[in-house]
Amino acid sequence: MDVTITVNGTERKLELDPRVTLLDALRHELGLTGTKKGCDHGQCGACTILVNGRRINSCLALAASHDGDEITTIEGLGTPENMHPLQTAFVTHDGYQCGYCTPGQIMSAEAMLREAAEGWPSYVSKTLDADPTLTDEEIAERMSGNLCRCSAYPRIREAIAAVRDARNATKEAAE
Numbered sequence: 001m002d003v004t005i006t007v008n009g010t011e012r013k014l015e016l017d018p019r020v021t022l023l024d025a026l027r028h029e030l031g032l033t034g035t036k037k038g039c040d041h042g043q044c045g046a047c048t049i050l051v052n053g054r055r056i057n058s059c060l061a062l063a064a065s066h067d068g069d070e071i072t073t074i075e076g077l078g079t080p081e082n083m084h085p086l087q088t089a090f091v092t093h094d095g096y097q098c099g100y101c102t103p104g105q106i107m108s109a110e111a112m113l114r115e116a117a118e119g120w121p122s123y124v125s126k127t128l129d130a131d132p133t134l135t136d137e138e139i140a141e142r143m144s145g146n147l148c149r150c151s152a153y154p155r156i157r158e159a160i161a162a163v164r165d166a167r168n169a170t171k172e173a174a175e
Contacts, residue, residue, distance in 0.1 A: 003067045007032070008076025016063050023047045023058035026073060034074035034103045038147075045146030048104035048111075049073050055111035057145075074103035077110065085163050086110055095159035097150035105146050109160045112142045113167065134164050
């Protein structure tokens, strides 16, 4: 089956078995190994990527169902020479230990920050009518689909909060 996806800004044409997951297509067909295979059941979040700007567990998605979609992996977010603010914050705040879950955590955090900026409430949001305030409790709830076996959760939340604060400062300065 022919599948065309845009990955990290580059259109890629693939010939795949229709049963191939998006995760396996990224890792094995395109050599993008930053996205990790953890549980392979959609329970750990290690395989989190952005599809058309929204986070998904790529282990649960068939590549064929994303024909024509725009996909961003950790490799497309930043590079070692030009890190994304979340990548920098994870390093600065020691938001990783073994690092296995880190790419999925960062991709999920980027999407979560966008969702909150768009006013999406969470289970712990105080109201459905106002923009959510990204408290530590909100960040923890919104990141609950991404597991860390090393239990670096406090540092992960600190890193996300630092980026939240920087984005808020930039937004306020622009207003």
